[in-house]
Amino acid sequence: MIRFEDVSVTYEGGAAPTVRGVDLTVPEGELVLLVGPSGVGKSTLLGTVSGLVPHFTGGTLRGRVTVAGRDTRTHKPRELADVVGTVGQDPLAHFVTDTVEDELAYGMESLGLAPGVMRRRVEETLDLLGLAELRDRPIATLSGGQRQRVAIGSVLTPHPRVLVLDEPTSALDPAAAEEVLAVLQRLVHDLGTTVLMAEHRLERVVQYADQVLLLAAPGEPPVLGDPAALMARSPVYPPVVALGRLAGWSPLPLTVRDARRRAGPLRDRLAGTEPRQEATAVRTAERAAPARRPWLRKGRTPDQAPRTHQPPAAAVERLAVRRGRVEALRRVDLTVTSGETVALMGRNGAGKSTLLSTLVGLLEPTSGSVRVGGAVPHRTAPRELIRHVGLVPQEPRDLLYADTVAAECAAADHDAGAGPGTCRALVSELLPGIADDTHPRDLSEGQRLALALAIVLAARPPLLLLDEPTRGLDYSAKARLVTILRGLAAEGHAIVLATHDVELAAEIAHRVVILADGEVVADGPTPQVVVSSPAFAPQVTKILAPREWLTVAQVREALGAAEGAS
Incomplete structure (x- = not known):
């Protein structure tokens, strides 16, 4: 369904390609999860599938990306809209209408579908995503999570063969996230939809992945393979995997249920110790x-x-x-x-x-x-x-209003009466490597958050x-x-x-x-x-319940103390 042939992407001014050496095939009807630290090129790789890279973002794409036989270099995003549905990190940038129902119908109107088909698909999507009660609501009045579900629904109604999702559960509560992921599972299993997804909250999604596409470091060729095997070598991994690594379990568990089945000996080792809060x-x-x-x-x-x-x-x-x-x-x-x-x-x-x-x-x-x-x-x-x-x-x-990170920080220091460099030091502490002359619009969602947090903290x-x-x-x-x-x-x-x-x-x-x-x-x-x-229980709590263990760090400290005392 999706074929990458020796793909690399280099942005203007970049010293090296953001992604390089991508040579692999994503089969039809699978959910593939992109995993890796911030800045390794996950969003860029997703953009090559939807055609946003390079047609919208600029830069140079070398090699070839084809989706259902269409070359994304020669087909612009609107020419791929019937086969690729895309939801980015920012749902607000996605909307073109004012109300929920109109937004769900818009993509189908652009494709010229019959009114009867459009009405049926809108109703189906409202039910799938739990949006029926919001159908007449102005999008501007919705919470962040509700907007995220509308954004996902708007790309589902045209029934694309490929879904490209960049952090689809980031603004959702745990129950809503499970609902969305269950919908994606149904699309994959029942309709053969191919889903390519990047998500930082791996504890929510890794158990649903048929394969993981690991981007371990900037510029390194990605590796496509079995989720458990790649979690064993990934630099980022959810708490259930961290607990499995700590306990020496092999293969590593990806679900709470699997971890609970293996946790008996670990519970015995923790018996008689109390978690430090x-x-x-x-x-x-x-x-x-x-x-x-x-x-x-x-x-x-x-x-x-x-x-x-x-x-x-x-x-x-x-x-x-x-x-x-x-x-x-x-x-x-x-x-x-x-x-x-x-x-x-x-x-x-x-x-x-x-x-x-x-x-x-x-x-x-x-x-x-x-x-x-x-x-x-x-x-x-x-x-x-x-x-x-x-x-x-x-x-x-x-x-964020200024043209550069440095200007934003200087303005924040001035407004807060803080010493020069206060805001900039905070940015460097939270997310190192952001250049002073970077425009805030060119930052990732996480980097924009770091900058906004530094601006507020400058006033202490x-x-x-x-x-x-x-x-x-x-x-x-x-x-x-x-x-x-x-x-x-x-x-x-x-x-x-x-x-x-x-x-x-x-x-x-x-x-x-x-x-x-x-x-x-x-x-x-x-x-x-x-x-x-x-x-609202974290993964470690679910695995080791009914004891009040909350984090892997608590377990690691308790095991270390027990071993030191023996």
Whole structure:
């Protein structure tokens, strides 16, 4: 179905090809997962299949890519639209109409399908993706995850033979992600659709892959093969694989079910030990240690960080917020103290982003009260409010206006009253290798997030809000983000992050707050909340339940301590 013949892609100004030596065939009716660190060329390789590379992105494509016999060098994307459906990292850039139903129909209208066929396929897709209740909704009013499902649905309705998906579950809650992946499975198994997918959240998708296409390092030829075999050599891998590597299992498990079947001896080795709660332990240890990041500290040691006897960083009481006809939040109570990291979780549309927007003053409460530090957000001038709270939005581009990374950082330092280089040091810490003269529009989703986070952190707000902060980040970049956030919490910053990333919440959150239909339905210490919730439990918890193990790092530390004591 898809044939790569000695393919390489070099962009203008690039010292070396972004991808090279791609020579392989993707058979019809298989789900192939592209795996590799950020920057190895996964999105570029997907773009060669859809024709976006080089027709839209520019650059030089050498070799030949054919899809259903059509050469993508001589066929532009619109000439491939009937055989290739594409969903990129950014669903907003994908939409051309205003409402959900119109968007699902648009691609078929472009292909000239009969009205009866279009109506039937729209209904089928609404049901497949759980969008029926949203059919008349303006796309602008949807949550990020709902937009992602609409974007996927809009390319399903023309019934393409090949689907090209770049991080299709990145904005979805765990249940919605499973629904989308189940749909993809049905398309592959029942209709023979070929799916080529890149996804950083491997814990969600690797078990569905028929084959893995591993891009281990920039410029290295990719390898296509068995998922378990390639996970054994991949530089990026999900927690279930990390636990299998730690326990010495072979072949490596790709599913929680397979790992649970093998976990008996590991449970025996862990018997009598209690998991160290990493977020709390790290917070305590770092408060007792000298600060190691002068660009964060700005003259204040962790021991001088705000104490809990001071006013809370955020206090929400009986909050209700309406957005048009929708009651987005109702009767919400939430208090966040200095030095605390809180994960907001819940299905798409539960009200997580609305709560963050209210905390930063973008939305006015319908009733109830919100205070951040000593300020009422929606009544406080922006220049004053940034001294209390900063928001990294779900769409990082909303904070980016300058023509280069260096200019964005210089403006951020100036606005925040920070020393020159403060913002730039943060960018380098989170994602090394971003050049000063790079235009923000040329950054990947993960790189834009790093830049937006650095811009907000330059002001060192006592309360930091992050909306889906790991979207577009690979495991190593996520680890660097965790290090930075732990350092901020240790210095007394309060952090509230809205996330569908259960692995991030397990690793960094002191508390988890679950929202459903605008109400708080759970609020407590992370282990207690996630262990009792199948939807929000991390992989290690599911494998080693009912014990409260959350991360591979906890297991590794416990095994090391047990071996040292024996």
